[in-house]
Amino acid sequence: MSHQSLRPLVFWPTFFILLGAVIASYVDMEAFLAAAGHLNDAILENFSWLFSLGSLYLLGMAVIVYFSPIGRIRIGGASATPLLSPFRWFSITLCTTLAVGVLFWTTAEPLYHFMSPPSSSALEAGSSEAMIFSMSTMFLHWSFTPYAIYAVPALIFALSFYNLRLRFSISSMLEPMFGPRIKRYSGLIDAISLYALVAGMASSLGTGALTLTGGVNQYLGGETTPLRLGVVVAIIVTTFVLSAASGLQKGIARLSSLNALLLLALGIFSFVVGPTIFSLGLGVESFGVFLDNFMTKSLFTGTAGDDQWPQWWSIFYWAVWFAWAPVAALFLGKISRGYTVREFLRINLLYPALFACVWIVIFSGTALYYQAHTDIGLYAVLNDQGVENVLYTLFRELPLSTFLIPVLLFIAFISYVTAADSQTDAIGNLCTRGLTADSDLNAGLTMKVVWGVIVGLVAWVMVSFIGIDGVKMLSNLGGLPALAIVLVATGSLWVWLKHPESLTHPSQSTSHKRAS
Incomplete structure (x- = not known):
């Protein structure tokens, strides 16, 4: 381990910014x-067009690459052996990207769209049109587009790291285009x-703590207090640090496989x-309406009707996905060795998106049915008791709920543990010098513990004292710089589309740069 050491320029700035935020909020x-609110509004007002366009562009890139000659190239070279079996690989991808967001939001979010549709859409709240709008919006927010935002940068990193043998750094995604000077x-x-990710991660850990505390409240009674949230966050952090310490093959892979099977059974x-x-x-x-209006919905910024809805929803989501994308790319790229580019896009984009579509049909459909056709006011639960209670109220209406809620x-x-586990793994690797495609890619325990504790603290402060809005702001503030990095990195894909041979014979890639 002696050749591996801390990268101070990566570790300290992020550490101090987050520490500063926690102290300032205190x-x-x-x-x-x-x-934070002013900054957040400025980002959304000035760049919503770019978030919308950027996310659609990445989905287009994924399709182009899938059908191009690059599609046949094997990550890590022709003789590379896979790190993981296809099922384990799929379950890790599914659990680390979607995590609980899809569990949490597929029941709560459709109620918002059904009962308060965008002001510029002229839809009547609670009408059948609003119901179709609500369900088709769920497909937009949770299926193909978010996975494209993850899959494309992850693919660029995988090819740079394993095929071109570049360093374990996000800048490696830019090197095929800018050359070694980057x-x-x-x-x-x-x-x-790193800042973008830690902000995004704290926000999702915050959401997770809320979901779990909501569940604990079902048994203990009472409200969600800072103390309860603190205990829940501490338990999550301890578990994922232990899991990250046991390494990829044991910890993350086993937890993810178990999780994928449980999700399937629950669904x-x-x-x-x-x-x-x-x-x-x-x-x-x-789904028909979603396909029909896909372009319109993807690029809806609300500017003409002075409608805030897209900034609260679609663009907020694109910002969150982008905040996670660069560092998620390191993790998803790292575990994809030995598979072809087409297999990569199927496992990281197509299958999880289809899984999410089925999930939306089941859970969003159920939530909308109960809201529209029974006297269980889920929307009232949402407004009075908070997002974290919708899921549990819904499950109480299903048979075997006493058994189901603990499973949930x-x-x-x-x-949460799997998602946080994979991210601390990538964060630790990012802050460590000397990792190559041939090393065991393990940053050591201290780094994971340090980041686990930092993320846990930021998440706890945010959710306990600022609430879900603070969480959303954190994500947006991380999303803009990450968006810029990801969009510029796609230039590397264009270089490879033009010269696919540079991925199979890396030595030639430099001569192309000189020639161009």
Whole structure:
């Protein structure tokens, strides 16, 4: 391990910015919130067009690459052996990207769109049109586009790291385009990406703590307090640090496989006992509307009608996915050795997106059915008791709920642990010097513990004292720099599309650069 050491330029800036944010929020909460709020509004107002266009562009890139000659290239070279079996690889991808977000939001989010559709859409709240709008919006937010935002940078990193033998750094994604001189800025690029990710990660850990605390409240009664949130965050952090310490093959892979099977079982059960025919009918009809209006919905910024809805929803989501993308790329790219580019795009984009579509049909369909056709006011639960209680209220209406709610809690817990585990793994690697495609890619325990604790602290402060809005702001502030890095990195794909042979014979790639 002696050749591996801390990269101070990557580690310290992010560490101090986050520490500063925590202290500032403690010293003067209102001033801190006002400042973060202004920054946040400025990002959304000035760049919503870029988030919308960028996310659609990445989906287009994925399709182009899939059908191009690059599609046949094997990650790591012709003789590379896979790190993971296809099922384990798929379950890790599914659990680390989707995590609990999809569990949490597929029941709560459709209620918002159904009961308060965009002001510029002229839809009546609670109408059948609003219901179709709601369901088709879920497909937009949770299926193909988010996975493209993850898969494309992950593929660029995998090919740079394994085929071109570049360093374990986000700047390696830019090197095929800018040449070796980009190395000078690698510390800065990695530090920006690290900040984006830690902000995004704290926000999702915050959401996770809320979901789990909501579940704990079902048993203990009472409200969600900072103390309860603190205990939940501490338990999540301890578990994922232990899991990250046991390494990829043991910790992350086992937890993810278990999680994927549990999710599958939960989905099938809910589908059978829920309003099956209603969900299928609504799902198919809404999927048609989603495909029909895909371009319009993807590029809806709300500017003409002065409508804030896209900034609260679609663009907020694109910002979150982008905040996670650069560092998620390191992790997803790292585990993809030995598979072809086409297999990579199927496992990282197509299959998880289809899984999410089925999940939306089941859970969003059930939530909309209960809101529209029964007297269980889920929307009222959402507004009065908070997002974290919608899922549990819904499950109480299904048979075997006494058995289901603990299972749900367990899935939520495992999902968070797997996602956080893979991200601390990547963060640790980013802050460590001397990792190559041939090393064991393990940054050591201290680094994972340090980042685990930092992320846990930031998440706890944010959720306990600032609430879910603070969490959203953190994500947006990380999303913009990450968006810039990811969009510029796609230039490397264009270089490879022009010269696919540079991926199979790296030595030639430099001569191309000189020639061009």
